[in-house]
Amino acid sequence: MSKHRIIPPIRKYMSTSPHTIGADQTMAHAHAVMRKERIRHLPVLSAQKLVGIISEGDLHMVETLHDVDPANVRVDEAMTQEVYVVAPDAPLDEVVQEMARHKYGSAIVVDNHKVVGVFTTVDACQAFADMLRAS
Numbered sequence: 001m002s003k004h005r006i007i008p009p010i011r012k013y014m015s016t017s018p019h020t021i022g023a024d025q026t027m028a029h030a031h032a033v034m035r036k037e038r039i040r041h042l043p044v045l046s047a048q049k050l051v052g053i054i055s056e057g058d059l060h061m062v063e064t065l066h067d068v069d070p071a072n073v074r075v076d077e078a079m080t081q082e083v084y085v086v087a088p089d090a091p092l093d094e095v096v097q098e099m100a101r102h103k104y105g106s107a108i109v110v111d112n113h114k115v116v117g118v119f120t121t122v123d124a125c126q127a128f129a130d131m132l133r134a135s
Contacts, residue, residue, distance in 0.1 A: 011088040013127045014109050014117035023076035041106040043115045044079045052079035
């Protein structure tokens with residue numbers, strides 16, 4: 001007899017009310033926000049529209065370049081423009097599969113053109129743990 005498992009939507013595991021940063025902010029400011037909030041990904045907005053993502057890895061890369069001052073480098077100069085975007089009702093298994101396939105560290109959850117959440121690899125681990133316990 002096979003068990004039929006209902007796959008939850010991504011909204012069940014995403015971080016809600018995510019912190020964002022303006023494209024015109026400095027890398028130093030992005031780093032300060034990440035440190036303070038203990039996060040590794042910041043959706044980048046310009047005129048309230050998602051235009052990219054900046055990660056801890058992006059910050060590290062800029063900080064290790066010689067003759068580059070993170071206080072003078074804007075977020076939009078170092079961000080990744082290709083953002084993996086999903087809807088809040090996207091099935092968890094499909095999102096996790098895409099993240100694994102492309103080695104994405106996060107998915108930005110957008111509803112009605114507004115960033116409403118972030119789903120990270122840490123969130124995926126929590127979902128996996130919950131599913132293992134439910135088995």
